[in-house]
Amino acid sequence: MSATVREIIRILEETAPPAHQEEYDNSGLLCGDLRREVRGILVCLDTTEAVLEEAARLGCNLVVSHHPIVFRGLKRLTGATYVERVVMQAIRQDIAVYAIHTNLDSMYVNGVNSRIAEKLELLDTRILAPKDVWRQVRLPLPAALLEPFKSGLGANGGGEVLSALHSAGGDEVLCELRFDAARQKNIEKYVAALHLPALQRAVWQNALGPHPGVGGGMIGELPFPMSGVDFLHYLKTRMQTQCVRHTAFTGRDIRRVAVCGGAGSFLLKTAISQGADAYVSADFKYHEFFDADGQLLIADIGHYESEQFTIHLLQEIISSNFPNFAVYCAKTSTNPVHYY
Numbered sequence: 001m002s003a004t005v006r007e008i009i010r011i012l013e014e015t016a017p018p019a020h021q022e023e024y025d026n027s028g029l030l031c032g033d034l035r036r037e038v039r040g041i042l043v044c045l046d047t048t049e050a051v052l053e054e055a056a057r058l059g060c061n062l063v064v065s066h067h068p069i070v071f072r073g074l075k076r077l078t079g080a081t082y083v084e085r086v087v088m089q090a091i092r093q094d095i096a097v098y099a100i101h102t103n104l105d106s107m108y109v110n111g112v113n114s115r116i117a118e119k120l121e122l123l124d125t126r127i128l129a130p131k132d133v134w135r136q137v138r139l140p141l142p143a144a145l146l147e148p149f150k151s152g153l154g155a156n157g158g159g160e161v162l163s164a165l166h167s168a169g170g171d172e173v174l175c176e177l178r179f180d181a182a183r184q185k186n187i188e189k190y191v192a193a194l195h196l197p198a199l200q201r202a203v204w205q206n207a208l209g210p211h212p213g214v215g216g217g218m219i220g221e222l223p224f225p226m227s228g229v230d231f232l233h234y235l236k237t238r239m240q241t242q243c244v245r246h247t248a249f250t251g252r253d254i255r256r257v258a259v260c261g262g263a264g265s266f267l268l269k270t271a272i273s274q275g276a277d278a279y280v281s282a283d284f285k286y287h288e289f290f291d292a293d294g295q296l297l298i299a300d301i302g303h304y305e306s307e308q309f310t311i312h313l314l315q316e317i318i319s320s321n322f323p324n325f326a327v328y329c330a331k332t333s334t335n336p337v338h339y340y
């Protein structure tokens with residue numbers, strides 16, 4: 001089985017459309033040629049020189065990294081910083097580097113936070129801060145086409161049929177379809193290919209309201225309530241972390257838990273407003289711990305630790321689509337933080 005860099009990326013972008021990355025982010029192909037035949041793939045959190053060496057050792061010429069090594073733009077390549085050295089090494093070794101960052105953070109299905117929620121066995125999960133990325137189209141369809149239209153949607157961008165009103169004569173239905181903005185091109189293509197007689201009467205619009213499948217963080221319920229101390233123990237075991245920085249126990253049992261992989265202090269208020277008993281994230285600063293204000297337990301488990309299972313997630317996404325392909329999880333720990 002063979003695949004090009006472009007074919008591998010297509011699978012990753014079906015899972016996490018790049019349109020869902022934050023404005024400040026730089027996800028996507030950072031270096032390399034889309035047409036290049038892929039010999040092997042190494043998945044990691046950070047593209048470092050050691051990771052590139054591991055890739056080369058394994059015969060991989062594509063590195064799929066959660067964090068983008070090039071983030072703010074590069075003005076020169078002299079090897080003066082580790083970022084410059086990594087990029088130079090990737091080019092020299094002919095290794096393509098692809099980053100899938102905040103777009104992967106924001107997916108409800110197969111996202112960074114869904115993996116954390118699975119590790120903690122959270123139930124009834126939902127996105128903590130859903131994004132307003134719904135789009136909508138009102139489309140007149142010949143009545144006989146409604147069912148085939150619905151069944152073809154899955155493979156063509158998905159979406160949700162909100163209503164289908166039959167006309168007075170019964171030969172036409174006004175179908176109202178809601179979909180993720182990142183899938184708009186696929187939906188447009190699908191609709192155009194149907195050659196509908198009344199296509200000019202279709203009304204495309206931005207839908208108001210947040211999309212439950214896309215956004216920041218996740219919240220859910222523990223399988224059983226536990227004390228603060230027991231929860232921290234559970235957290236350390238499940239997330240394989242040696243150290244949790246946390247606020248004072250609130251005295252209440254922990255049942256509802258919000259999570260956000262990586263730097264998640266920006267969602268603390270949302271977690272409190274949704275009644276979370278604990279908020280599991282990373283990169284909290286001293287003064288941000290005060291903001292818990294006795295309302296919940298902040299548990300900072302470390303940035304790398306919170307995202308380490310993302311590596312397996314990416315490996316699974318690629319392998320399930322290319323079962324005979326060599327996809328390795330990086331053995332090099334790229335965590336720059338050490339505990340003594």
Ligand SMILES: [Zn+2]
Binds near residue numbers: 067263
């Ligand atoms: Zn991160």
